[in-house]
Amino acid sequence: MIKPRWIKPVIGASLVALTLSAQAADTIKIGVSGPLSGGSSPMGISMRDGVKLAADEINKAGGILGRKIELIERDDEAKNERGVQVTQDLINREHVVATLGFINTGVALASQRFYQQAKIPVIDNVATGSIITQQFLPPKYPKNYIFRIAASDKIQSHMIVDEAVVKRKFTKVAILADSTNYGQLGRQDLEKALAAKGMKPVAEEKFNIKDTDMTAQLLRAKEAGAQAILTYGIGPELAQIANGMAKLGWKVPMIGSWTLSMANYIDNAGKNGEGARMPQTFIQEPNTPKRKEFINAYIKAYHPAHDRIPSPVSAAQGYDSMYVLAAAIKQAGSADSSKIQQALENLNTKVNGVVTTYDHPFTSTNHEAIDVKDTVMGEVKDGFVVYAYENDKKGH
Amino acid sequence: MEILLQLILSGVALGMIYAVVAFGYQSTFATSGTLNFGQGEALMLGAMFGLTLAGDVMGGPYLNYWLMIPAVLIFGALQGMVVEAVGVRPAIKTKSEFGWIMSTIALGIIFRNVAENIWGKDDMPFPSPISSTPLHIFGASVLPMELMVDVGALLMMILVELFNRKTIYGKAVVATASDRDAAGLMGINTRMVITFSYALSSMSAAFAGVLIAPITLTGASMGAVLGLKAFAVAIIGGLNSGMGIIVGGIMLGIAETTTGFYLSTGYKDVPGLVLLLLVLAIKPSGLFGKTAIKKV
Numbered sequence: 175m176i177k178p179r180w181i182k183p184v185i186g187a188s189l190v191a192l193t194l195s196a197q198a199a200d201t202i203k204i205g206v207s208g209p210l211s212g213g214s215s216p217m218g219i220s221m222r223d224g225v226k227l228a229a230d231e232i233n234k235a236g237g238i239l240g241r242k243i244e245l246i247e248r249d250d251e252a253k254n255e256r257g258v259q260v261t262q263d264l265i266n267r268e269h270v271v272a273t274l275g276f277i278n279t280g281v282a283l284a285s286q287r288f289y290q291q292a293k294i295p296v297i298d299n300v301a302t303g304s305i306i307t308q309q310f311l312p313p314k315y316p317k318n319y320i321f322r323i324a325a326s327d328k329i330q331s332h333m334i335v336d337e338a339v340v341k342r343k344f345t346k347v348a349i350l351a352d353s354t355n356y357g358q359l360g361r362q363d364l365e366k367a368l369a370a371k372g373m374k375p376v377a378e379e380k381f382n383i384k385d386t387d388m389t390a391q392l393l394r395a396k397e398a399g400a401q402a403i404l405t406y407g408i409g410p411e412l413a414q415i416a417n418g419m420a421k422l423g424w425k426v427p428m429i430g431s432w433t434l435s436m437a438n439y440i441d442n443a444g445k446n447g448e449g450a451r452m453p454q455t456f457i458q459e460p461n462t463p464k465r466k467e468f469i470n471a472y473i474k475a476y477h478p479a480h481d482r483i484p485s486p487v488s489a490a491q492g493y494d495s496m497y498v499l500a501a502a503i504k505q506a507g508s509a510d511s512s513k514i515q516q517a518l519e520n521l522n523t524k525v526n527g528v529v530t531t532y533d534h535p536f537t538s539t540n541h542e543a544i545d546v547k548d549t550v551m552g553e554v555k556d557g558f559v560v561y562a563y564e565n566d567k568k569g570h
Numbered sequence: 571m572e573i574l575l576q577l578i579l580s581g582v583a584l585g586m587i588y589a590v591v592a593f594g595y596q597s598t599f600a601t602s603g604t605l606n607f608g609q610g611e612a613l614m615l616g617a618m619f620g621l622t623l624a625g626d627v628m629g630g631p632y633l634n635y636w637l638m639i640p641a642v643l644i645f646g647a648l649q650g651m652v653v654e655a656v657g658v659r660p661a662i663k664t665k666s667e668f669g670w671i672m673s674t675i676a677l678g679i680i681f682r683n684v685a686e687n688i689w690g691k692d693d694m695p696f697p698s699p700i701s702s703t704p705l706h707i708f709g710a711s712v713l714p715m716e717l718m719v720d721v722g723a724l725l726m727m728i729l730v731e732l733f734n735r736k737t738i739y740g741k742a743v744v745a746t747a748s749d750r751d752a753a754g755l756m757g758i759n760t761r762m763v764i765t766f767s768y769a770l771s772s773m774s775a776a777f778a779g780v781l782i783a784p785i786t787l788t789g790a791s792m793g794a795v796l797g798l799k800a801f802a803v804a805i806i807g808g809l810n811s812g813m814g815i816i817v818g819g820i821m822l823g824i825a826e827t828t829t830g831f832y833l834s835t836g837y838k839d840v841p842g843l844v845l846l847l848l849v850l851a852i853k854p855s856g857l858f859g860k861t862a863i864k865k866v
Contacts (some may be wrong), residue, residue, distance in 0.1 A: 199750050211691055213791075355584070379835040384795045386587075386786040389580035390830025390838060393573055410693040410787055417712050421578070422703045444696050 184230040198327045201244035202509045204229075204499065205273035207285070208300070210250035213383070213408060216437055216484035217277045221300050222247060224492030225274050227468075228382050232496070238503045243496075245271055250281050256279035261288045271293065271509045274495045277488070278302030286310075290319050295515045298322040299495035300488045302330060303359050304430070307541040310383035314540050319515055321536055321544045323529070324487075327453050330431050331363035332370075332551075333453040334404055336552055338429050339371050344402045348377040348395035350388075350415060352407035356519075359430055360406030376400050381411055388418035396424050405430030405482040413442035414451075427451070435552055435559045438486050447554050448494075451562050454552035455529045455544055456490035458483055459560065461567055466492060468528045482558065494527035498535060498543070577827045578712035583716035585823025587786070590723040590778035591800030592807070592815045594771040597730070599809045600747040601760075602769040604658050604670045608678025609775055610797020612671050614790060615681055616776020617696065617783040618689050625697050627689065627695045635699045639780060646776025647769040653677055653766035662764070672833040680795075688777075693792070696783035713850065722781045726774055727812055735864055747810075802846045804849025818857065821845065 186492035206225050208218035229243045233570060237243060248270045250257040264270045265288060272295045282301040289296045290310045296319060298306055304327045310318045315457075338344045348366050351357035363377065367373060374546035376398035378439050392415070395403060403419075405412055405428060412434055419425055427433065427449065434452035445452075460466035475480050485488050499514070503522050505511035525532040535543035553562035560566040594609045607613065624631050624638040633641065657677050661669030700718055704711040734740035745753040746763040754760045779793075786792055799822065807818025822842045830838035849857060 209688070213691065213693075215691055338578045381835065383840070386789070387579065387580055387584045387827065390827050393576060393831055394835065397573065410789075413693075413787070420702070422711050423704060423706070438693050442693060444695065 203270045206247045208277045209277035210249040214252040217488040220485040220489040221492035224489035228493045254284040257285040261285040276301040294511045296493045299491040304328040321541045327363045331367040331452045335367040346376045347373045348400035357406045362564035402427045409436035409438035412439045414448040416443035458486040464469035490528045572709040581824030585820035586804045589819030593677040593802040594775040595804040597771040598644040607674040611678040611681040611795025612775035614793035617779030646773035650768040651771025678699040693787040693789035696788045698784035717757040777810040808859025811858035814858025
């Protein structure tokens with residue numbers, strides 16, 4: 175059999191083309207894990223959309239190390255067991271190099287151990303439970319793979335107590351917390367923060383998800399002489415607390431964790447919810463060019479109702495987490511998970527995010543990127559969250 | 571004293587919410603011996619449908635609040651007929667003892683999923699024509715909306731009771747309820763009566779949904795907890811007593827608010843359920859229920 179003369183170059187060329195296309199298709203896979211359905215979905219969806227926005231921008235600018243980012247999104251439904259399944263899937267089947275996400279403290283605590291075992295870094299960009307980054311500390315574990323870009327409950331509880339006790343001089347406060355992991359861990363942090371000021375709450379009350387009647391809790395707080403209510407819960411029940419207070423004709427300030435900024439609190443409490451204050455890392459206010467650009471891009475891409483980002487904090491932290499991760503991958507020079515972890519702990523480039531500028535955000539002993547100084551007090555006003563203190567608006 | 575009054579008033583308001591939902595369980599149980607375990611979902615669908623018509627979701631409002639109510643009643647009745655035709659009639663026909671339990675639960679889950687996809691999963695505020703400024707009674711506060719639930723629920727139960735006593739159709743329902751086979755032999759179309767009772771049950775649930783939505787918030791998952799608590803109320807009060815359901819509801823409501831205040835808010839769901847266990851142990855037919863003698 176006589177081979178035609180052209181066959182060799184053709185085979186050669188097609189082989190080259192094949193390897194080239196294989197290389198172009200070789201994306202950097204990054205997991206995105208959060209509740210895209212259920213009561214926490216406004217946070218999960220905002221976070222995902224923030225991450226997507228950043229990934230699109232990075233890809234348009236040529237990707238990282240000449241490769242495109244590919245986001246693998248998974249819905250953990252805010253359920254612990256679902257979070258574990260999603261985690262296994264992202265690690266073992268999708269082979270992600272890192273994961274961004276976790277909205278719910280409980281889901282994060284249940285799922286993170288698998289990333290730790292697989293030596294894949296996770297940047298928590300919403301979940302706030304204080305122990306999230308403390309699960310796998312050296313020296314017990316050689317390296318901690320869990321990072322966070324969100325204001326931990328430790329920071330938040332201190333800010334809440336500071337607002338109530340130092341700034342507004344209340345001497346008697348009540349704690350109202352829901353019965354979930356989130357609420358009860360937050361309640362402990364609040365107690366500790368109060369104890370540091372030599373105070374004890376005059377009442378500590380619990381409520382369940384979907385509770386509609388808060389009369390008993392509020393009456394107990396009122397009878398104990400509370401001058402303010404410190405809350406740890408999520409939107410719908412927090413709205414019931416505000417509505418319950420209006421019903422009893424007993425109006426004291428509500429100061430609580432960042433969830434008081436959830437749209438389902440603001441909408442369901444209406445005018446009863448005005449004035450509530452909560453720590454925020456990001457407020458939808460275009461007070462810097464970077465923020466203006468981010469807010470406009472978000473609204474243009476996702477068209478949220480009333481041009482209000484469902485959960486601005488989640489969107490901003492999601493957006494920033496993607497950029498911080500991208501910088502780490504670039505510095506690592508490869509998509510190798512443990513090299514990314516090393517790069518995260520020693521990030522040489524400054525990352526200019528919307529929440530803050532990340533200058534060496536993590537070290538081997540500190541995995542919290544957000545500090546007290548990156549967090550401001552927000553206040554519900556006319557259906558939006560605004561800066562509670564005018565000074566923060568300029569300085570933050 | 572003021573506090574106790576406040577707790578009782580809030581408890582009554584809460585209890586009447588449970589009672590209106592529980593009322594739906596009763597009307598199907600009486601005629602066919604079956605229950606719609608998707609009662610909570612029927613309530614949610616009614617509230618969601620009402621919100622779509624009179625609220626500002628999906629480009630509304632399309633209808634005035636008061637015109638929305640009859641539309642919701644019709645919607646509820648149709649929904650009940652679907653549940654009966656798809657889930658219950660086959661089970662009754664084949665004399666499947668417990669088939670209706672699974673099929674009504676299954677339908678409830680389907681309805682919830684459909685609702686989540688149409689309206690999303692978030693809780694939304696429901697418009698109310700009534701002022702939300704509380705009224706003060708001897709130092710205790712009540713929302714006008716809560717009073718409307720009480721009045722609406724009582725009115726609904728009275729209307730159904732009058733219908734049963736005064737009209738020929740109502741008598742057919744009562745006859746079917748007391749002895750389905752005998753009623754059938756007397757020429758009453760018992761199958762139709764059962765369909766009707768399901769329509770009535772879902773209609774009352776849908777009405778209850780619209781009634782309570784301004785207080786409880788509206789969302790695809792609003793029916794789940796309410797459906798369960800209302801079921802407890804129906805068991806405590808007795809599945810065949812209208813009076814029992816009101817008393818049972820109020821008892822559970824007051825038990826929840828008073829335990830929350832005097833004992834601990836962490837334990838507020840416990841006494842109601844202890845009450846349920848006690849009733850089941852001592853008087854299984856409910857506080858006001860008649861004991862049915864079942865020949866085996």
